[in-house]
Amino acid sequence: MFAGWGIKLKIKNSLFLKFFAIFSVTIFIILASLFFVLRVYIEDQDIKIFEQNLSQRTQTLIPFIKPLAKNNQALKQSIQEISKNLGNRITVIDVDGTVIADSQNDEKTMSSHLDRPEIKAVIGGAEFGLDIRNSTTNLERTLYYALPMETDAKLVGILRLSVPINALKTFSQDVLKNILIAFFIAIILSTVFAYAVSRKTTKDIAVLLETISEISKGNFKAKAKINSNSELAQFAEALNKMSDDIENLFWQTKALDELKRDFISNASHELKTPVTAIVGFSQMLQTKKLTSTQKHYVEIIQKQSKRLSNIVTDLLSLNVLENTGLKDIKKTDVPIDNILDDIINLYQKRLNDKNIVIKQEISPDAKTVYANEFYLEQALTNLIDNAVKYTEEGSITITTQMSDDGFVEIAVSDTGIGIEEKYLSRLFERFYVVDKSRSRESGGTGLGLAIVKHIALIHNARIDVRSKICAGSSFKLHFPPKNS
Ligand SMILES: Nc1ncnc2c1ncn2[C@@H]1O[C@H](COP(=O)(O)OP(=O)(O)OP(=O)(O)O)[C@@H](O)[C@H]1O
Ligand SMILES: [Mg+2]
The missing domain is CATH 3.30.450.20 (PAS domain)
Known part of the structure; x- marks a missing residue:
């Protein structure tokens, strides 16, 4: 449900040990300090008692000693x-x-x-x-x-x-010995207590982590149960409520998304016929004898209706792709260079006009890719179309390569205008264009990369992009090995 969103959370044993250690060390430090304070106090009291004692004895002795002096x-x-x-x-x-x-x-x-x-x-x-x-x-x-x-x-x-003084210390030492024994028992008891509390706390945290992990995988039925009145129990309650809220939001968004998709799909179906008619009739009009003003208008109608037609075609393809599953497509070992030759042929004139060189660097161990030929061509056409559109000088290079783990990687790189880092994550969204005015001029709608992403998805392939502003961009498709 939430592909790529699953969070793996696991409580480490060290958390429990840390809790336990902090707890017991704190108790030990408190008791030890208390013991030292008590010791000083008791010894002090002891000396005072002996002072009194000595004073009384001396006083009592005076009447006997004085006459004998x-x-x-x-x-x-x-x-x-x-x-x-x-x-x-x-x-x-x-x-x-x-x-x-x-x-x-x-x-x-x-x-x-x-x-x-x-x-x-x-x-x-x-x-x-x-x-x-x-x-x-x-x-x-x-x-x-x-x-x-x-x-x-x-x-x-x-x-x-x-x-x-040592002689009088025996008394205080006795008292201190008893206190020490009491403290020793207290330390043992509190250690047992610390152990129990730390265990319960770490167990509760583990329950919370497990629940968060489940929720992140899209399992909203997972609920955290903690039997106590602690803050962690309150946390669990809040987490459970949040999970319900997210679930509601999730279904609402999904419903909205479906509504949007249906609308786009219906609208593009409805638009297809009138747009085709406009393109066809404007083409026919061009063959007629027209004044220069009329010719100008007809050219505009033709250019814009072609553009509209392309948008409708792209939307319909996206719609088809969105309803296509991994198992719905037929895949074969497609020779990459054949496809590239066909695409480059289409763009040759524009490349010559712009004075851009196009190079193919096909690695001997990545000559073919296991894919659906039609969709592969569509994806590469979109990437090459962008490279041509967004490059003013220099070159376009298409490289293939076999990765260590058996993936066939096809990269389309250019020396064009590049893309700022902050836009990279949104490029594959429908209708997303970096520079709106520039795209309008070049006829871009922002559907090309959305189509490429969907083609990658139905192949279980990945696409990534690297780009540097004013230096160029590189889009790379990673196709999984045939038997995966
Ligand atoms: N090679 C590239 N160099 C620079 N920017 C690019 C490149 N490829 C794509 N982009 C940027 O990403 C945006 C989205 O690309 P995408 O192909 O989806 O749309 P588009 O080319 O504008 O329109 P469409 O492909 O639908 O005709 C483009 O508008 C452009 O800003
Ligand atoms: Mg494009």
């Missing part, structure tokens, strides 16, 4: 014991920065702590001192918390508790 021996013993129970390192520092006692190290070997930020803060009058840094003693990242010990509002010493 004078007795180095008892102090050392107590802080070592408390430290063992709490799991914190405990340091007691004098107001001048000297370490009085430390639960982990020998205080005598320890340098002044005046430069430690948490100590500096307390000596400077702050309510507490806090710092996170690498410990010089064991190189671990450590949280330090220091509080002033006061007697009568006078600073008498500083109590400092510390804990390595």
